[in-house]
Amino acid sequence: MLWIRLFLPFAGAYFLSYHFRTANAVIGPVLSEELSLGAADLGLLTSAYFLGFGAAQLPLGMLLDRFGARRVESALLVIAGAGAALFACGHGIGALACGRGMIGLGVSACLMASFKAFSQWFPPERQASLTGWMMTAGTLGALAASVPLDSALQVVNWRSVFFALSAATLTFAAWLFLSVPDRPDGPLPEPLAVLWAGVKQVLRNRHFWRFVPVGCAQIGGFLAVQSLWSSAWLMHVNGYSRTLAADHLAAMSVAMVIAYALIGLLATGLAQRGIAPIYLLIGGLAMAQVSLLLLITQAIAQTYLLWIAYGAFSSFGTLAYSQMSSGFPVALCGRANATFNLMVFLSAFAFQWGLGVLIDLLQASGCSAPIAHRNAFAVLFIGQAAALLWLCCSGRRPIPGATHRP
Numbered sequence: 001m002l003w004i005r006l007f008l009p010f011a012g013a014y015f016l017s018y019h020f021r022t023a024n025a026v027i028g029p030v031l032s033e034e035l036s037l038g039a040a041d042l043g044l045l046t047s048a049y050f051l052g053f054g055a056a057q058l059p060l061g062m063l064l065d066r067f068g069a070r071r072v073e074s075a076l077l078v079i080a081g082a083g084a085a086l087f088a089c090g091h092g093i094g095a096l097a098c099g100r101g102m103i104g105l106g107v108s109a110c111l112m113a114s115f116k117a118f119s120q121w122f123p124p125e126r127q128a129s130l131t132g133w134m135m136t137a138g139t140l141g142a143l144a145a146s147v148p149l150d151s152a153l154q155v156v157n158w159r160s161v162f163f164a165l166s167a168a169t170l171t172f173a174a175w176l177f178l179s180v181p182d183r184p185d186g187p188l189p190e191p192l193a194v195l196w197a198g199v200k201q202v203l204r205n206r207h208f209w210r211f212v213p214v215g216c217a218q219i220g221g222f223l224a225v226q227s228l229w230s231s232a233w234l235m236h237v238n239g240y241s242r243t244l245a246a247d248h249l250a251a252m253s254v255a256m257v258i259a260y261a262l263i264g265l266l267a268t269g270l271a272q273r274g275i276a277p278i279y280l281l282i283g284g285l286a287m288a289q290v291s292l293l294l295l296i297t298q299a300i301a302q303t304y305l306l307w308i309a310y311g312a313f314s315s316f317g318t319l320a321y322s323q324m325s326s327g328f329p330v331a332l333c334g335r336a337n338a339t340f341n342l343m344v345f346l347s348a349f350a351f352q353w354g355l356g357v358l359i360d361l362l363q364a365s366g367c368s369a370p371i372a373h374r375n376a377f378a379v380l381f382i383g384q385a386a387a388l389l390w391l392c393c394s395g396r397r398p399i400p401g402a403t404h405r406p
Helices: 002-022 024-035 039-055 057-067 069-089 093-106 110-121 124-144 147-153 158-179 192-203 206-236 242-272 277-297 303-325 330-364 369-393
Strands: none
Touching: 002 069, 002 110, 002 124, 002 158, 002 206, 024 039, 024 093, 024 147, 024 158, 024 206, 024 242, 039 057, 039 093, 039 206, 039 330, 057 069, 057 110, 057 192, 057 330, 069 093, 069 110, 069 158, 110 124, 110 330, 124 147, 124 242, 147 158, 147 242, 192 330, 206 242, 206 277, 206 303, 206 330, 206 369, 242 277, 242 303, 277 303, 277 369, 303 330, 330 369
């Protein structure tokens, strides 16, 4: 069955991609204790994933067009499997960061390759539901990197976990290569010069830059928090155990699964009633800001509720991709999304490492760990608030020839 041959291997690979992305939120405290890592060191090695992931985004679209989703993703997953094995063997920050960077590079095609394959084999009305299920598979990977991963660490060490993840990644690489069919009648890829000219056209467009600050600060900042600093906050500020912190991350991941489903179910109906997706994006991110402010100030004692709200409302940030690409002709949408994704993940790298550096500097200057984390999160809040304000106040002027798709 075509649906099984195409969807299941891509969904499994994206599950692993998201699991790798968020695993250090649970494993991070173990690494810090075992290898004597400071906050900056932990932020650097964890964020190496985002650096490898982001650096691959621009050439990725060209590779997918020229060689196809099956070949590109299966080859990259071999790199991810090797990176996971290197991470499992690492004893210093250099080897660990290199392994984590290889993982990020190796899973960089997991979502975009599935989009490429779906667009070749399924009609547009099927692609929306497949995309929703892919996002669900990814969020389930984040869920598996919370309580289940913490439970696994009670039985085996983190090195064994990453050896197992390496084996699983190589298995999915083989499954993809052997299962996913090629489409021989697809359109010929554009010349390299034409592809790069399209990227330059995207970068010169004012509409693109309307959404870049939100992508960098809101989406990238949330990725940095979700994949590392959420557990650090819960342990250092709230004083929770690693297991209780993992429970909070699991609750947040479940809320994100529900939020993605609701966005998919309600967005079209609300648009027909005059509530355009841009208003859902702004409203959702505004509520995420309120949730983050309540977390920082600890104005409410219900930490589960706050982290659930922060994760659920931050999920609305994914609407920025469709709203940004809606100002471009269809032929440019892929390069617009790839360029946007590059900036999102490089920003996630910068936030994840930068927050660690700031926490270390604040502690070195005499701040306690809770105060250092609170001040670092306050800097994140200010950056996200400024980005949201820019989105609300900046004008919208699509490039000539664009067909707006609200």
